[in-house]
Amino acid sequence: MRKVRFFLILILAGACGLHQDLVDALVGLEDVEMLFPENVPECTEGTVLSETQSEVVFRWSNNQENVTYQINLTNLISDSTELFHSNNTELPIILERSIPYSWFVADSLSNNPRSEVWTFYNAGPGVESFIPFTAEAIAPAQEAIIETGSSVNLIWIANDLDEDVAEYDVYFG
Numbered sequence: 001m002r003k004v005r006f007f008l009i010l011i012l013a014g015a016c017g018l019h020q021d022l023v024d025a026l027v028g029l030e031d032v033e034m035l036f037p038e039n040v041p042e043c044t045e046g047t048v049l050s051e052t053q054s055e056v057v058f059r060w061s062n063n064q065e066n067v068t069y070q071i072n073l074t075n076l077i078s079d080s081t082e083l084f085h086s087n088n089t090e091l092p093i094i095l096e097r098s099i100p101y102s103w104f105v106a107d108s109l110s111n112n113p114r115s116e117v118w119t120f121y122n123a124g125p126g127v128e129s130f131i132p133f134t135a136e137a138i139a140p141a142q143e144a145i146i147e148t149g150s151s152v153n154l155i156w157i158a159n160d161l162d163e164d165v166a167e168y169d170v171y172f173g
Helices: 001-018 020-027
Strands: 032-035 052-062 068-074 082-086 092-096 098-106 118-124 137-141 155-157
Touching: 001 052, 082 092, 092 098
Parallel strands: none
Antiparallel strands: 032 052, 052 092, 068 082, 068 098, 098 118, 137 155
């Protein structure tokens, strides 16, 4: 009976020019509710597999049973799209780190979108940066400058944990 109703709706849709959203509602297609990764979060972090890859578990919900979903995942840097299929409402996918992505869930039979398009940034390795320690004057010792010519030899010790200081500014006054 359901197949007959479906074909009857399709015939009426073709003949009367019904809008696709109305056909979907009459046939009983439910929208998929997206759960994770969230839309436009600060960073999404999955299980880190290496410096360049992590595994993110995509989750969504739907009220229908026996549905095969197609997950459309687009790398927003390379603009390449991969398709994944799942009979469940979650799917672990291995992704490149430090890359923005967009994704949506579609019906695998008709390839019609069943959800909104969400975007997220897959977190990369953290960057550590340290403020250099204050330099310590070694020579000349304070109050030990004796005017002997036109130059003074300045010596100091400075420590920087990440060794990224390229130069120092020296101030007299």
